[in-house]
Amino acid sequence: MSVPASAYLLLSAALFTLGTVGVLVRRTALILFMSIELMLNAVNLAFVTLARMHGNLDGQLAVFFVLVVAAVEVVVGLSILVHIFRSRDTVDVDEVDLLRG
Amino acid sequence: MGAHAIPWIVALPLAGAVVNGLWGGRLGRRGVSRVACLSVLGAFVVSAAAARDLAGGRASAAVVHLFEWVAVADFRVSASLQWDPLSALLALLVTGVGFLIHVYSTGYMAGDPDYGRYFAVLNLFVASMLVLVLGANLLVLFVGWELVGLCSYLLIGFWFERPAAAAAGRKAFVVNRVGDAAFVLGILSTWALLGTLEFREIARLVGDGGGALRGHPALVAAALLLFAGAVGKSAQLPLYVWLPDAMEGPTPVSALIHAATMVTAGVFLVGRLWPLFEAASPVLGAVVAPVGAATALFAATVATVQYDMKRVLAYSTISQLGYMFLALGVGAGSAAFFHLTTHAFFKALLFLAAGSVMHALHGQIDLRHLGGLCRAMPVTFLAFAVGALSLAGLPPLSGFWSKEEILHAARLHAVGLWAVALVTSFVTAYYITRAAVLAFLGEPGSFHAHEAPPAMAWPTVALAVLAAFGGFLGAGWAAVPLVAFLQPVFGAHEKLAPPGAVDVGLAVGVAACGTLVGWWTHRGRREVRLGRLRDVLAAQWGLEALYDLAVVRPARALSGWLYHRVDSNVVDRAASAVAEAVVRASGTVRTWQTGNVRQYAAGVLAGAVVLFAYWVLR
Numbered sequence: 255m256s257v258p259a260s261a262y263l264l265l266s267a268a269l270f271t272l273g274t275v276g277v278l279v280r281r282t283a284l285i286l287f288m289s290i291e292l293m294l295n296a297v298n299l300a301f302v303t304l305a306r307m308h309g310n311l312d313g314q315l316a317v318f319f320v321l322v323v324a325a326v327e328v329v330v331g332l333s334i335l336v337h338i339f340r341s342r343d344t345v346d347v348d349e350v351d352l353l354r355g
Numbered sequence: 356m357g358a359h360a361i362p363w364i365v366a367l368p369l370a371g372a373v374v375n376g377l378w379g380g381r382l383g384r385r386g387v388s389r390v391a392c393l394s395v396l397g398a399f400v401v402s403a404a405a406a407r408d409l410a411g412g413r414a415s416a417a418v419v420h421l422f423e424w425v426a427v428a429d430f431r432v433s434a435s436l437q438w439d440p441l442s443a444l445l446a447l448l449v450t451g452v453g454f455l456i457h458v459y460s461t462g463y464m465a466g467d468p469d470y471g472r473y474f475a476v477l478n479l480f481v482a483s484m485l486v487l488v489l490g491a492n493l494l495v496l497f498v499g500w501e502l503v504g505l506c507s508y509l510l511i512g513f514w515f516e517r518p519a520a521a522a523a524g525r526k527a528f529v530v531n532r533v534g535d536a537a538f539v540l541g542i543l544s545t546w547a548l549l550g551t552l553e554f555r556e557i558a559r560l561v562g563d564g565g566g567a568l569r570g571h572p573a574l575v576a577a578a579l580l581l582f583a584g585a586v587g588k589s590a591q592l593p594l595y596v597w598l599p600d601a602m603e604g605p606t607p608v609s610a611l612i613h614a615a616t617m618v619t620a621g622v623f624l625v626g627r628l629w630p631l632f633e634a635a636s637p638v639l640g641a642v643v644a645p646v647g648a649a650t651a652l653f654a655a656t657v658a659t660v661q662y663d664m665k666r667v668l669a670y671s672t673i674s675q676l677g678y679m680f681l682a683l684g685v686g687a688g689s690a691a692f693f694h695l696t697t698h699a700f701f702k703a704l705l706f707l708a709a710g711s712v713m714h715a716l717h718g719q720i721d722l723r724h725l726g727g728l729c730r731a732m733p734v735t736f737l738a739f740a741v742g743a744l745s746l747a748g749l750p751p752l753s754g755f756w757s758k759e760e761i762l763h764a765a766r767l768h769a770v771g772l773w774a775v776a777l778v779t780s781f782v783t784a785y786y787i788t789r790a791a792v793l794a795f796l797g798e799p800g801s802f803h804a805h806e807a808p809p810a811m812a813w814p815t816v817a818l819a820v821l822a823a824f825g826g827f828l829g830a831g832w833a834a835v836p837l838v839a840f841l842q843p844v845f846g847a848h849e850k851l852a853p854p855g856a857v858d859v860g861l862a863v864g865v866a867a868c869g870t871l872v873g874w875w876t877h878r879g880r881r882e883v884r885l886g887r888l889r890d891v892l893a894a895q896w897g898l899e900a901l902y903d904l905a906v907v908r909p910a911r912a913l914s915g916w917l918y919h920r921v922d923s924n925v926v927d928r929a930a931s932a933v934a935e936a937v938v939r940a941s942g943t944v945r946t947w948q949t950g951n952v953r954q955y956a957a958g959v960l961a962g963a964v965v966l967f968a969y970w971v972l973r
Contacts, residue, residue, distance in 0.1 A: 277956045286952070351950030 262303040269296035283335050283345040287328065294324045358417035360401050361438050364446055365485045367398045372478035379471020388461040391474035395457050395481055399450035406443040410840055416440070418491045418555065425494070432552055437491035441626055441844045444692060444837075445488035445619075448699050452615045453481045455814035459707055460607040462810030463714055473513060473605070480506035484616050488623060492552040493542045496627070500538070500588065503617045504531050510612060511604040523600040530597040534587015541580030545631070548573045554627060561634040570636045578635035581628060582643060589621025589676045592650045596895075596902060598673055602665040606710030609665060614672045614706050615699040622679045622695055626688055629845060633686075640769070644684020648765075648772040648779075651677030653896065655782040659789065660885065660892040664709050664720045667790045671746065672702055674783060678761055681776060687764030688845035689838045693828075694757035696837070701745040701754055701822035705787075707815045708739035711807035712794065719802070722790060723882075727799030732806050736795045738819040743791045745822045747784035748866040756826035759862050766858065777865055784869025792877045 269292055276289030298317045305313030339345055371394030379387050408414035416439035425432040457477065464473050483506055487499025504527075512524025546552055548571075549560050561568055568574050585591075590598035601613045612618070625632055625643065632639050651674045658670035675698050682691035713720050715732060729736040745752035748759070758780065765773040807815065828837050876883050885892070894900060 274960060278953055278960070281953070347952040350952070354948060354950030 259303055259307050263300060266296045266300040266303065269293075269299065272296075281346050281348050283338070283347050286347060287331055287335075291324060291328070294320055358405075358414070358419050358438060360405055361417075361419045361436050361489065362421065364398045364401050364405075364450070365436070365482055365489060367394045367401070368450075368478045368485065369482035370394060372475050372482055375471050375478060376475035379475055382471070384465070384470050387471050387474050391478050392454065392457045392461065394478060395450055395454045398481070398485065399447070399454050402443065402446040402450050405438060406447055409438070409440065409443055410836075416843065429550075430546070432492060432494045434495060435491040435553075436489040436495075437554060438489070439843065440840050441623075441692070442488050444696065444841070445623055446485060448696060449481060449484045449488065449616050452699050452703050452818070453484075453611055455817055456607045456611040456615075456703065456707070459610075459710070459811050459814040460605075462808045463607050463710055464605060465808075465810075469513070473510075476506055476509045476513075477608070477611070480510065480612060480617070484620075487620055491554060493545060493554075494552055496624070497538070497542060500584075500620060501535070503612070503620065504528065504535070504588075507531075507601070507612050507617055510608040511601045513604055513608065517603070520603040523597075523603040527597040527601050530594055531587050534584045534594055537580045537587070538584025541577050541582075541584060544573065544577035544580060548577060557628065558630040562630045566634075569634050571634075574631070575635045575638055578628075578632050578638040579642065581624065581631075582638065585621030585624045585680075586646065587621075588624075589618050589680070590673050591621070591646055591677060591680060592653060593898070595650065595654065595673050596899060599666050599669045602663070602669050606665065606706055606713055609669070610703045610706030610710065613669065614702040618672060618676060619679070619695050619699070622676065622683065622691055625680070625683050626692060626844065629688055632683075639684050639686065642684075644681050644765075644769055644772055647677045647680025647682075647684055648775040649677070650674065651681060651779045652775050652782070653677075655779045655786065657892055657895050658786040659782060660889050661786075662722050664712070664722055664725070664790055664794060665706070667722075667786060668702065668705050668709060671705075671783065671787065672698075674779065675702065675746070678758065678776065678779070681765060681772060682761040685764050685768035685772070687761065687768075689841040690757065690760035690764050692841060693837050694761055696828065697745070697753035697757040697822070697825050700818055700825045701742045701752075704738055704815065704818040704822045705742040705746065707811070707818060708735050708742060711735045711811055711815065712804075714807060714811065715804040716802055722793040724800055725794040726797045727795070728804055729795040730799065731804035732795075734812055735807055735815065738815045739791055739795065741819045741823050743787040744870070746787050747870050748780055748862060749784075749870065750863060751823075751826065753822050753824065753826035753828075755863070755866070759859065762862050763858050777861070780862065781865045781869040781872075784866045785873040788870045788873025789877050792874055797879050 273289045273291075273293030273296060276292065277286055280286055280289065298320055301313040301317050301320070305311060335345060338350055342350065344350075371390050374390050375382070375387050382390065405414070409416070416437070419436045419438065421434040421436065423431070424434040457474070460473070460477065464470060467473060480503060483499050483502030485499070487496055487503060490496035490499055508524045508528045511527050512521050514520045515524070542552065545557070548568075549557055551557060551560070561574070587594045598613060598618065602609055604613070632643070654670045654673035654677060658667050658674065661667045661670060675694070679691040679694050679698075682688070682694060709720065711732065712725070712728060712735065715728075715735075716725070719725065741752065745754035748755045750756075762773060762776055762780070765776050806812065891897070
C-alpha cells in the first residue's frame with residue numbers, strides 16, 4: 255500500500271508546528287535548539303515529499319544544504335551555549351537578556 | 356641666464372618656507388637662519404643675473420609657461436611667469452631688500468621662541484610676492500596677491516597672544532577683502548571685455564591708447580575696479596585704515612611688507628596694466644592722480660601728530676604711496692617706479708633704524724619717552740638721518756631724485772595736484788625731522804640704550820648706502836638708466852624735458868624749509884601746541900570715527916541682532932527640536948528591544964504568518 259503524499263505533508267506541518275511551539279514556550283536553550291532542529295527537519299520532509307511528487311530533484315538538493323547549515327548552526331550555537339553557561343551558570347534564555355534596550 | 360632660470364626665483368624662497376615650516380623646530384636657530392637667508396639670497400642672485408642679461412640686451416623679455424592651469428570651455432589660463440623690465444625691477448627689490456631684512460631679523464628675533472615660524476612665513480611672503488610680480492596673467496598675479504595678504508595677516512598677528520596684534524591682523528585682512536572683492540570683479544570684467552587675462556594679450560588688445568576700445572565704459576569700469584583693488588592693497592584713501600595698525604607686527608615685517616614691498620603691489624598692478632589704464636582714458640587723470648595726491652597730503656598731516664615712531668613711518672608710507680599713484684596718474688609711470696625703488700630703500704632703512712631703537716629699549720618706541728639716542732646709538736642715528744633726509748627729499752640723497760621727477764611730471768600735467776604735492780613735501784620734511792629730533796637729539800631719557808648687534812647693524816648700513824646713492828640709478832637727467840630700462844613697459848613717449856632750475860630750487864627749498872621748521876620747532880625736544888588741530892589730526896580727520904559709525908557699529912549691531920534673534924531663537928531651537936524628537940522617538944522604540952529570545956522568535960513567527968497570509972490572500 256502506498257501512503258499518499260498529503261500524509262507526508264501533514265506530518266511535516268505537524269512537526270513544524272511542534273517545533274515552533276517548542277521554541278516559543280520552552281526556556282531551556284538546549285530544548286530550543288532541538289525544537290529548531292525539528293522545524294528544519296519538518297521542512298526537509300516537505301521538500302523531499304514535494305520533490306518526489308513533481309519528479310524534480312531541486313527539493314532534494316535543498317535538503318542537503320539545510321542539513322549542512324543545521325549542522326554548522328548547532329556547532330556555533332552549542333559553543334555559544336557552553337560559554338553562556340560558564341559565565342552565567344544558566345541556560346535559561348529568559349535570563350540572558352543583556353541586549354535589552 | 357636664460358628664461359628657464361626664472362621659476363627658480365620663486366621656487367627657492369618657497370622651498371625655504373617649506374623646510375623652515377616643517378622642520379624649523381629641529382633645525383635649530385642657526386639652521387633656520389641659514390635656510391631662510393640663503394634661499395632669498397639665491398633668488399636674488401638668479402634675479403640679478405637674469406636682470407643683467409635683460410638690461411644688457413643679451414636676453415629679451417620672456418614668458419615662461421609652467422602648465423595649463425584652467426581649461427574650461429574657452430576660459431583658458433596657464434600658470435606662467437613673465438620676465439620683463441618691470442618684473443625684473445620688482446624681483447630685484449623684493450629679493451634684495453628682502454635678503455637684508457632677513458639678515459636683520461636674525462638679530463631682531465634672536466630671543467623669540469617662535470623663530471622657525473617667523474622665518475617660514477617671511478620666506479613664504481617673499482615667494483608669494485615674487486609670484487605676484489612675476490605672474491604673466493591676472494589670475495597668477497591674484498594668487499600672489501592673496502598669498503601676500505595671508506602672510507601679512509600672519510605676520511601682523513605674529514604675537515597673537517597680544518590682543519592688539521590679533522585685532523590688527525584681523526583688521527588688515529578684512530579691509531583688504533573690500534579691495535580684493537573689487538579686484539576680483541575687475542578681473543572678471545577684463546575677461547568679459549577682452550577675453551583674455553594674459554598681460555601681453557591685454558597690452559596687444561588695448562595698446563597704443565586702446566583704439567576702438569578707448570574710453571569704452573566697460574573698460575573704464577574694469578579699470579576702476581582694478582584700481583579699487585590697488586587702493587586696498589596700497590592703503591590709499593579710503594582704505595588706508597589697516598596700515599597704521601599693521602605696525603603691531605615685528606618691526607622687520609613692517610620694514611619689508613608694510614613699507615618696502617607688499618604695499619607697493621597696488622602701484623605695481625597699475626604699472627603692469629599700464630596699457631589698459633591708458634586706454635581707459637579718464638581713469639588715470641581723474642581718479643588715480645587725485646586719490647594719490649589726496650592720500651599723500653592727508654597721511655602726511657596725520658603723521659605730524661603721531662607719538663609712536665612706527666606709526667609716523669606708517670603714515671609716511673601711505674603718503675609716499677600716494678606720491679607714486681600721483682605719478683602714475685599724471686602718466687609718469689617710470690617716475691612712480693623710480694620712487695617705489697628709492698622708497699623701498701629709505702623706508703626700509705627708517706624702519707630698521709626704528710627697530711634697532713626698539714630692540715635697544717625693550718620695545719619702547721613712544722617719541723615722548725625717547726631722546727638723546729644719538730650718543731648711545733651713533734650708527735643707528737646716522738642711518739636714520741640718511742633715511743629721514745632722503746624721505747624729506749634733500750639732494751643728493753635718493754628720495755630727492757625720485758620725488759623731483761614726480762613733482763616735475765605733476766607740474767606739467769596737473770598744476771593743482773602739483774601744489775598739493777609740494778605742500779605734502781613740506782609736511783613730509785617736517786614730520787620726519789620732528790620724529791628724528793624727538794628720538795635722537797636733546798637730553799637722553801632715563802634708559803640704557805646700546806648699539807644694535809652686528810646682524811642688525813650691517814643690513815642697516817647697507818640700506819643706508821642704497822638710500823644715499825640709490826637715486827643715481829635713475830636720476831631723470833643724469834644717465835637715466837632706470838627710465839631707459841623701463842621704457843618697454845611705459846613707452847617712449849614719456850620723455851620729460853629736464854626740470855629747470857626753478858623746479859629743482861622750489862623742490863629743494865620746500866624740503867629744506869620743512870626740515871628746518873621741524874628742527875627749529877622741536878629743538879630741545881619741545882612739543883608744539885596745536886590745540887584743536889592736534890585732535891583733528893590725531894583722529895585722522897575723523898575718518899576712523901566715520902568708519903566706526905558707518906561700518907563697524909552697524910555691522911556689530913546686525914551681528915548682535917542675528918545672534919540673539921536668529922541664531923539663538925531660530926537656528927539653535929530648530930536644531931534642539933530635531934534632537935529632542937529623535938530622543939523621544941528612540942525612547943519609545945527601545946522598549947521593543949527586550950533582549951528576550953523567545954519574544955524575538957514570536958516576532959519572526961508573526962512576520963512569517965503575515966507574509967504567508969498576504970501571499971495566500973492576495
